Amino acid sequence: MELFINQVLAGIATGAIYACMALAVVMIYQAIDHLNFAQGEMAMFSTFISWQLMQWGVPYWWAFLLTLALSFAGGIAIERLLFRPLAKAPILTNVAGFIALFAIINSVAGLTWDFTIKQYPTPFGSSPFLGSQLISTHQAGMIGVTVGLLILLYLFFQFTRIGLAMRAAASVPESARLVGINTSWMIALGWGMAAAIGSIAGMLIAPVVFLEPNMMGGVLIYGFAAAVLGGLTSPLGAVVGGFLVGVFENLAGTYIPGVGNELKLPIALALIITVLVVKPAGLFGRPIVKRV
Amino acid sequence: MSAVEDVVTEAPAVEAVPKRSMTLGYGTSLVVLAALILTPLFVKNFIIFQMTQILYFGLAVLALNILTGGSGQFSLGQSAFYAVGAYTSAILMEHVGMNYALTLPVAGAICFGFGFLFGQPALRLSGVYLALATFALAVAMPQLLKLGYFEHWTGGVQGLVVTKPDAPFGLPMSQDMWLYYFTLAITIAIYIFSVNLLKSRSGRAFMAIRDNEIAASAMGVDVALYKTLAFGVSAGITGVAGGLGAIAVQFVAPDSFTITLAIQLFLGMVVGGVGWLPGSIVGAAFIIFVPNIAEGISKGLSGAVFGVLLFLVIFLVPHGARQVAIVAQQLIGKLKKT
Numbered sequence: 001m002e003l004f005i006n007q008v009l010a011g012i013a014t015g016a017i018y019a020c021m022a023l024a025v026v027m028i029y030q031a032i033d034h035l036n037f038a039q040g041e042m043a044m045f046s047t048f049i050s051w052q053l054m055q056w057g058v059p060y061w062w063a064f065l066l067t068l069a070l071s072f073a074g075g076i077a078i079e080r081l082l083f084r085p086l087a088k089a090p091i092l093t094n095v096a097g098f099i100a101l102f103a104i105i106n107s108v109a110g111l112t113w114d115f116t117i118k119q120y121p122t123p124f125g126s127s128p129f130l131g132s133q134l135i136s137t138h139q140a141g142m143i144g145v146t147v148g149l150l151i152l153l154y155l156f157f158q159f160t161r162i163g164l165a166m167r168a169a170a171s172v173p174e175s176a177r178l179v180g181i182n183t184s185w186m187i188a189l190g191w192g193m194a195a196a197i198g199s200i201a202g203m204l205i206a207p208v209v210f211l212e213p214n215m216m217g218g219v220l221i222y223g224f225a226a227a228v229l230g231g232l233t234s235p236l237g238a239v240v241g242g243f244l245v246g247v248f249e250n251l252a253g254t255y256i257p258g259v260g261n262e263l264k265l266p267i268a269l270a271l272i273i274t275v276l277v278v279k280p281a282g283l284f285g286r287p288i289v290k291r292v
Numbered sequence: 293m294s295a296v297e298d299v300v301t302e303a304p305a306v307e308a309v310p311k312r313s314m315t316l317g318y319g320t321s322l323v324v325l326a327a328l329i330l331t332p333l334f335v336k337n338f339i340i341f342q343m344t345q346i347l348y349f350g351l352a353v354l355a356l357n358i359l360t361g362g363s364g365q366f367s368l369g370q371s372a373f374y375a376v377g378a379y380t381s382a383i384l385m386e387h388v389g390m391n392y393a394l395t396l397p398v399a400g401a402i403c404f405g406f407g408f409l410f411g412q413p414a415l416r417l418s419g420v421y422l423a424l425a426t427f428a429l430a431v432a433m434p435q436l437l438k439l440g441y442f443e444h445w446t447g448g449v450q451g452l453v454v455t456k457p458d459a460p461f462g463l464p465m466s467q468d469m470w471l472y473y474f475t476l477a478i479t480i481a482i483y484i485f486s487v488n489l490l491k492s493r494s495g496r497a498f499m500a501i502r503d504n505e506i507a508a509s510a511m512g513v514d515v516a517l518y519k520t521l522a523f524g525v526s527a528g529i530t531g532v533a534g535g536l537g538a539i540a541v542q543f544v545a546p547d548s549f550t551i552t553l554a555i556q557l558f559l560g561m562v563v564g565g566v567g568w569l570p571g572s573i574v575g576a577a578f579i580i581f582v583p584n585i586a587e588g589i590s591k592g593l594s595g596a597v598f599g600v601l602l603f604l605v606i607f608l609v610p611h612g613a614r615q616v617a618i619v620a621q622q623l624i625g626k627l628k629k630t
Binding site (some may be wrong): 033034035037082085086089091092093095096097099100101102103104106107108110111221224228265266268269270272273276277280 | 423435
């Protein structure tokens with residue numbers, strides 16, 4: 001029993017990483033109706049920017065805020081320059097665009113900061129949390145930040161004018177335009193927010209997985225799994241899905257014989273496919289109704 | 293819904309004259325064929341090897357084209373089928389001692405079954421969800437191939453080395469050249485099969501599903517059957533391409549079949565023009581040569597150059613090589629009139 005509780009706790013700790021990433025995935029999916037395959041690379045690039053700022057002597061929290069602002073601006077810039085012209089293009093073209101973006105960011109980051117693994121500082125320290133060996137203060141901090149972010153997002157979408165406008169633009173663009181919402185800028189805003197959330201995820205993950213241009217590959221896939229499990233239309237679902245995937249991954253690794261580290265990834269993927277087949281809307285998502 | 297509809301509005305020509313717009317005219321085909329047959333006689337072995345590569349990658353892109361351009365379904369998981377084909381051929385040649393030519397139909401058949409089965413869950417998904425599910429398959433494949441259980445057969449992380457076949461009947465040809473003509477023959481056979489498939493009753497069913505699933509089912513098309521069938525045929529052809537690839541590079545290892553390969557094939561299709569079968573070869577040439585060109589421009593930034601080139605293609609010629617071909621055809625038409 002103790003083993004079980006320990007594994008669940010450890011799972012929640014890793015789940016926080018996935019939850020963060022899933023939140024960014026859901027944000028962008030809400031805004032543009034596509035899964036951004038370059039999301040992980042954008043987060044990685046933001047993390048490198050914050051690392052560079054710290055190398056230049058900027059204190060952690062200033063670097064954090066500056067990176068947040070830069071990522072937000074960067075996300076909007078990418079949307080305005082590259083993806084706005086593709087808004088009416090078929091989904092295939094958009095996916096190709098994401099792949100191109102992925103290649104560009106990965107290669108530029110590799111050239112600027114090379115591929116060696118770098119240490120990344122944590123603001124929370126890494127001593128055991130409340131005397132537990134399984135959760136460090138950093139992981140506890142990560143869970144706290146993720147939950148805080150979720151509450152902030154909820155308040156933003158529920159109680160601010162601009163949050164309401166964004167929701168309107170995402171669900172019925174035509175009607176939203178008729179009541180005077182600038183839907184095209186709402187999409188740009190969605191990109192900016194997704195980039196900013198991604199940068200928070202990157203900066204929280206970097207102390208755990210270390211900083212390097214390919215650090216996001218695995219995390220993004222778990223993020224996708226979490227987002228799909230929770231439902232691509234629900235930020236709350238993304239966070240819950242993230243924790244569930246983390247716990248599931250750990251329990252499967254412990255209790256199913258033959259599942260070592262090498263099979264953890266296929267398990268996440270099997271989870272994606274199972275959820276998509278059994279309940280495509282996810283746990284908290286709205287089912288999509290098609291009209292003939 | 294948007295995905296399926298988009299494909300329709302983007303490619304109205306496909307509905308109007310399916311035969312002409314999905315294939316080349318007879319004259320052009322003969323010229324291309326002659327070029328493909330004669331060129332190897334005049335170039336070095338390495339270039340022949342690269343041409344072989346273009347052919348089998350072209351086959352894999354063609355397979356994806358049948359799936360996406362034909363039936364309107366998405367796949368980022370073609371590398372998984374390719375890997376299964378390559379491993380089937382390699383294992384049959386090295387462990388069972390089968391003749392290389394005979395392993396290809398087996399690879400195709402196994403992949404057909406695999407694709408058909410994978411098509412079952414894929415039935416319920418469309419657009420972005422299908423992209424995600426197939427993406428998951430592609431990412432999982434290298435891990436599965438590395439598994440300890442299969443190590444006796446697959447060679448684990450090390451992979452398998454395949455012996456290159458000699459030219460038969462004492463023909464005075466180098467191994468590379470023989471392999472090129474062998475690949476060419478198979479490519480032509482599969483190309484003709486694909487063209488005819490798309491012109492047949494099944495092909496029309498694919499296109500009906502692509503254009504409007506509900507209307508297709510109202511006309512009596514068994515949507516579930518034809519969607520899975522499209523997956524099966526596509527996977528089968530990809531499997532043959534994978535087998536040819538294994539024979540040509542003489543080596544299979546899990547890390548040659550990562551998601552990168554799936555993405556390359558996908559890009560090949562976009563560059564060649566979705567739904568235009570001859571474009572597959574152009575797309576294959578793009579994915580083989582452009583990374584080299586990118587590396588020539590800047591070694592450290594090859595990924596970035598590749599990405600920028602891809603963006604250029606998307607923005608300037610969104611329909612890929614097909615658009616270029618149509619423009620060229622119109623120009624020639626004008627010249628003839630004056």
